Amino acid sequence: SSELTQDPAVSVALGQTVRITCQGDSLRTYYATWYQQKPGQAPVVVIYGKNNRPSGIPDRFSGSSSGNTASLTITGAQAEDEADFYCNSRDNSATHPWVFGGGTKLTVL
Amino acid sequence: EVQLWESGGGLVQPGGSLRLSCAASGFTFSSYAITWVRQAPGKGLEWVSGISGSGRSTYFADSVKGRFTVSRDNSKNTVYLQMNSLRAEDTAVYYCARVRRDSSGSDAFDIWGQGTMVTVSS
Numbered sequence: 013s014s015e016l017t018q019d020p021a022v023s024v025a026l027g028q029t030v031r032i033t034c035q036g037d038s039l040r041t042y043y044a045t046w047y048q049q050k051p052g053q054a055p056v057v058v059i060y061g062k063n064n065r066p067s068g069i070p071d072r073f074s075g076s077s078s079g080n081t082a083s084l085t086i087t088g089a090q091a092e093d094e095a096d097f098y099c100n101s102r103d104n105s106a107t108h109p110w111v112f113g114g115g116t117k118l119t120v121l
Numbered sequence: 122e123v124q125l126w127e128s129g130g131g132l133v134q135p136g137g138s139l140r141l142s143c144a145a146s147g148f149t150f151s152s153y154a155i156t157w158v159r160q161a162p163g164k165g166l167e168w169v170s171g172i173s174g175s176g177r178s179t180y181f182a183d184s185v186k187g188r189f190t191v192s193r194d195n196s197k198n199t200v201y202l203q204m205n206s207l208r209a210e211d212t213a214v215y216y217c218a219r220v221r222r223d224s225s226g227s228d229a230f231d232i233w234g235q236g237t238m239v240t241v242s243s
Contacts, residue, residue: 042225042226042227042228043223043225043227045227045228045229045230047166047230049166054216054233054234054235054236055158055166055216055230055233056233057229057230057231060221060223060227060229060231061223061225061227061229062225066231096165098165098166100166100168100230101227101228102222102226102227102228107180107181108168108180108182108183109171109180109228110156110168110171110220110228110230111168112158112165112166112167112168113165114165115165115166
């Protein structure tokens, strides 16, 4: 089965723009989904598909994809955006249809 | 309201068994695959298992294959994760999530339960 690779930690100054990336072979075929997880809470989808935001997710969150890399961009990061971010995607494996990235800890300075 | 909620977690000794349940409401349950994802203390998310909407197809991570089974009762809108031969490394919060497939064929785990804690310890 495939793997998805994320940087373990990223930091951004308050109000600035940050990009979190996710790399893996499955992303050449399928879009990534991005999840935000705050301490003690279940993950929440922030971006899915080509670049879709669920209801209630601020428009400062956006997604993009190129080749084997998916990116989550936060334009004008806020203090409340500090969280762990995970990517996942469908995989072409017949026995392991989904795969997760290791997660990125976002710190807002 | 579309929601999932897990139950059945607890403390179990190594080698023991536990059955988790994932109950759903607010959507056509049989139309969606359901997946289980776990998170060990201080660690990232790990995909564990999945089951198709009909229940005919099941999937397992290598770390649990042969020890865990998954099933569903669409008449009760519930998915079950039977965990046998539990090990200390199975200690984690276990989440169930709905799998939504879009027109491109890509999947998203769009609805999550609140999670249930499983602790394997003597």
